[in-house]
Amino acid sequence: MPKYDVVVIGAGAAGLTAGALLAREGRSVCVLERSPHLGGRALAVDDEGFRLNLGGHLIEDSGSGLTKVFEHVGKELIHGEVSMEMPVWDNENRRWGSIRDRYGAHKTELKKVIKALTESSWDELEEWDDRPLRQWIHQHTTSQSVVDLFEFLAVLECLTDNWWDHSASDNLWVRKLHYEEKRRAAYSCWPGQGWDGMWQDLADAISGHGGDVRLNTAADRVIVEAGQVKGVALPHSPRVVPNDVEPGEVLEAEAVISTLPVWSVLNVVPEWDLPDWYAGQIRYLAQDRFRVAWLGLYLATEEPVTMFDPRELSTWLATPHSPTSGFMYDQTAMDPDSSPSGTHLYCLGGVIPGAKGRDRRYVLEMFERFEAGVYEMCPGLANHVWRRRGLVFDPPFGVVQKPMLVGAYRPHWKVPTVEGLYFASETFRSRGVGTDRAARAALTCVEDYLGRRIPTFGDGWRY
Numbered sequence: 001m002p003k004y005d006v007v008v009i010g011a012g013a014a015g016l017t018a019g020a021l022l023a024r025e026g027r028s029v030c031v032l033e034r035s036p037h038l039g040g041r042a043l044a045v046d047d048e049g050f051r052l053n054l055g056g057h058l059i060e061d062s063g064s065g066l067t068k069v070f071e072h073v074g075k076e077l078i079h080g081e082v083s084m085e086m087p088v089w090d091n092e093n094r095r096w097g098s099i100r101d102r103y104g105a106h107k108t109e110l111k112k113v114i115k116a117l118t119e120s121s122w123d124e125l126e127e128w129d130d131r132p133l134r135q136w137i138h139q140h141t142t143s144q145s146v147v148d149l150f151e152f153l154a155v156l157e158c159l160t161d162n163w164w165d166h167s168a169s170d171n172l173w174v175r176k177l178h179y180e181e182k183r184r185a186a187y188s189c190w191p192g193q194g195w196d197g198m199w200q201d202l203a204d205a206i207s208g209h210g211g212d213v214r215l216n217t218a219a220d221r222v223i224v225e226a227g228q229v230k231g232v233a234l235p236h237s238p239r240v241v242p243n244d245v246e247p248g249e250v251l252e253a254e255a256v257i258s259t260l261p262v263w264s265v266l267n268v269v270p271e272w273d274l275p276d277w278y279a280g281q282i283r284y285l286a287q288d289r290f291r292v293a294w295l296g297l298y299l300a301t302e303e304p305v306t307m308f309d310p311r312e313l314s315t316w317l318a319t320p321h322s323p324t325s326g327f328m329y330d331q332t333a334m335d336p337d338s339s340p341s342g343t344h345l346y347c348l349g350g351v352i353p354g355a356k357g358r359d360r361r362y363v364l365e366m367f368e369r370f371e372a373g374v375y376e377m378c379p380g381l382a383n384h385v386w387r388r389r390g391l392v393f394d395p396p397f398g399v400v401q402k403p404m405l406v407g408a409y410r411p412h413w414k415v416p417t418v419e420g421l422y423f424a425s426e427t428f429r430s431r432g433v434g435t436d437r438a439a440r441a442a443l444t445c446v447e448d449y450l451g452r453r454i455p456t457f458g459d460g461w462r463y
């Protein structure tokens, strides 16, 4: 029976981070991945000559997260193009503008808010899990321009659209990080080695330090005995009849780090080993209506179509024909290899309520309206020579970051009743955005398992 210190379930951003850190720290580790790919939700795929990033667009790490993970395991996360501006579509007046035009005349007010934010401790921000972002800002200014800056960033990063839905704690956490590390409201970059290159680098770091990454290998069940993790059972193989429940190979381990999101984790971690309130928290967050879902649209044109710096990430609260808030960027400007020469690949998203994700008629109708709106906002896109529509729902971007659905309202990353069982997922208790958030969640669990902090990451904030 193979024996490891730790088995990690999932080879997405969290699983690869956990595996690479543990291997680098001299622990024997095996990362299990059900699919044939690395990267999980942040998967890059080839599609008729285009390279689409299905669940990863820009990395929101200003330095202390995913970037430091790479550094610690002997790799480099290359920070590519950085977006400096934020064009915003004003749907009422049907025109584009810059976010700077909104707050430009209110710099003193903005400085006041930045000062209040950077002087707030992480613990103080934790207390804002139950209230909207605007409520926190209004303590320091009533300038709508400053509010706009913070709220449009919330639309881009968390895909929430109404002001009362932007969580204070989650959004402020990222703003504080970026102001402190990069002295700017937002920082996002394209990975220089490409999304798939990034995941391969981490997998290489795992094997380079003696760890195993097993693709096409699903975890069937986490084994717990007398409140202690014993390992992970794999499915019986070969599986001849589809309803085979014969026990399969067991990988023994003293700890298991599951990186499965809330909507799939209970398929593998037996609910009877968890307190019912804890499993209840997982089930609550796993509801469709809390999924961040959107209409994903890739359009390729022969001529560049945007009116601003093509590297900019633009945003809006609604299009002329749909209530979908969203985002757009020119992927070819970030990575010229992602589209055939002579074409420009644009990536757009139009957010829909998670509860509508299974309603195919709604989705198709909204795609028509979203596209019609986009063609008015950016007329050049109507002349696209290639299109790919995709629904972001299963899997979704994540669990929506609304008040009372973040921070302490999420299940803790360590189960109180099972020794050695960790949940390193951005859908559990964690802070940050997307892949960087997943990496930070993994770091938290790895350090707890090691019983010490890893010096590379300093003594700053951890969950």
Ligand SMILES: Cc1cc2nc3c(=O)[nH]c(=O)nc-3n(C[C@H](O)[C@H](O)[C@H](O)COP(=O)(O)OP(=O)(O)OC[C@H]3O[C@@H](n4cnc5c(N)ncnc54)[C@H](O)[C@@H]3O)c2cc1C
Pocket (backbone or CB within 6 Å): 009, 010, 011, 012, 013, 014, 015, 032, 033, 034, 035, 039, 040, 041, 042, 054, 055, 056, 057, 058, 059, 060, 217, 218, 219, 220, 259, 260, 261, 264, 268, 296, 392, 395, 396, 397, 398, 424, 425, 426, 433, 434, 435, 436, 438
């Ligand atoms: C369309 C879209 C766009 C996004 N855009 C961005 C962005 O621009 N920037 C950003 O930072 N983030 C973005 N994200 C979010 C980002 O992709 C996720 O936050 C991140 O990838 C989550 O990583 P994870 O490792 O926590 O989870 P996952 O990536 O979900 O990894 C879990 C892994 O577990 C595997 N698995 C499942 N069941 C089993 C099993 N039984 N045994 C073994 N393995 C199993 C899955 O195959 C998967 O690989 C986006 C997501 C989507 C969907």
